[in-house]
Amino acid sequence: MLGIANIKIETIANGTIAEGDVLIEDGKIKALGKDLDLSSCRKIIDGKRRVATPGLIDAHTHLGLSESGVGREGRDTNEGTDPITPFCTARDGINMGDEAFEVFRKSGITVVGILPGSGNILGGTGLALKCRGMIVDEAVLKDPVGMKAALGENPKNAYGGRRQSPSTRMGSAALLRGALLRAKEYFEKLNATTDGSADFKKDWKSEALLPVIQKQIPLIIHCHRHDDIITAVRICKEFDVKYVLDHVTDGYLLKDIIKDESVHCAVGPTLHYGSKVENKERDFRTPVVFAREDIPFCFITDHPIVDGRNLILTASTATQWGMSDEDALKAITLGSAEHLGIDDKVGSLEPGKDADIVIWSANPLEFTSFVDVTIIDGEIVYERSQN
Secondary structure, eight states, rough: OEEEEEEEEEEESOOEEEEEEEETTEEEEEEESSSSOOOOSSSHHHOOOOOOOOEEEEEEOOTTTTTTTTTTTGBBBBOOSSSOOOOOOOGGOOOOOTTHHHHHHHHHHHEEEEOOOSSSEEEEEEEEEEOOOOOHHHEEEEEEEEEEESSSHHHHHHTTTTTOSEEEEEEEEHHHHHHHHHHHHHHHHHHHOOOTTTOOOOOOHHHHHHHHHHSSSSSEEOOOOOHHHHHHHHHHHHOOOOEEEOOOOOOOHHHHHHHHTOOOEEEOOOTTTOOOOGGTOOOOHHOOOOOOOOOOEEEEOTTTSSOGHHHHHHHHHHHHOOOOOOHHHHHHHHHHHHHHHHTSSSSSSOOOSSEEEESSSSTTTTTTTOEEEEEEEEEEEEEEEOO
């Protein structure tokens, strides 16, 4: 067992414990509170009245798919040969040797959502991964977390320049609608085929979309501009599928619709400059409005678009725009876990959850604070040198 003594605990889900202890056993949080009996622990970390939070979670990255410092050889984010590739899975492209994994651990990030890119209308499935180890299958927390979809400039720019569909927003919506329609018809035909008829031809694109049609996983939809957000909502309602929205630059313009839909949003990367027309007005208006309106959301870096180490800086900057510390921390912990559907395991410090814990030198939202210790599944994976 591992113990942490005399530390300020930001549980996220159940408030703050000013001077508490944490007891960890078999990779899980066994107990937390004041004056715990830690005598049976093989190691006790002296908290020294520092701050403990859940491990940070970046819900939308391309970590290990777009490798740091490698170039074209390390870019496996988009299967750019066909705008409809739902049969791809991020798991098959992740290099756990990407040096950014160590940077994430040093930054207090313990879990990431890794998704295919936004070059395709349907890019394949993403997963949630612990930032530890060298074997991707041993690090997976949940696979799949959803099916990546994209609207707006990226897919139309990727294919329009080749004089190939989609070259417009109309074409993008039509391709997404067509893929869902074929998958729905395929599902109905599959259910009607009970005798193993030889004339039933397998369709691997539709097969890959069956979990979406059956509401087992959501569509994770890349959309910045207000019209793309509305298109995403329209199509998902038309086909009655689960979905979440990622990026959502213009979300503040649609707060009432998004709130009525009860859709979870991943906002960002807010620290990135306006790199194209659809996100040229990017700032912190959307997350501030979402927090005020109680719309569920999280912050993302879209690593490597913004380096993942800046996830905590994103939350800190949001407080300068008027967001509370509590909402800002939730948006990079429990909010991120909810977005990925893994909040039963991570995202807050509670008995029974995975022991993913970060010890900070002081308030993590202060620019001068450091990550002193990162713990994943009860094991110390990073410890800052005090020399």
